[in-house]
Amino acid sequence: MSPALREKAARIRFLWREATGEATYDRYVAHARKCDPDAEVLSRREFEKQRVDGREADPREGFRCC
Template identity: 45%
Template sequence: MRRAAAWLRWYVTELTGENAYARHVARVREADATAPVPSRRAFERERLERRYGDPRNGGGVCC
């Protein structure tokens, strides 16, 4: 039962993107331990800008 709950929690956090920041921080620290890590707010802002930004610059949703 505990294992099923842990799997469900993992699945939901992956589906909603909650783990994206933790993975990003891990990648930044792995690449360079002295590199500055952006705040979660800055990360989410950049992520949304990439997703829904100006389509002429490669962002946005394609039709």
């Protein structure tokens, strides 16, 4: 794969992860490890559950049809 094509693929991957929220967990882990390396980090499942619960609890975040 040419360097230009590899760079475009990396950029598309970055944008896709940002748009879908996939990178949010990675940022959380990096922040948690930076602030307290010995602290226990939530699993991806726990993190996503808290994130969704928080969004659904606040009507200004996200939306619900009902």
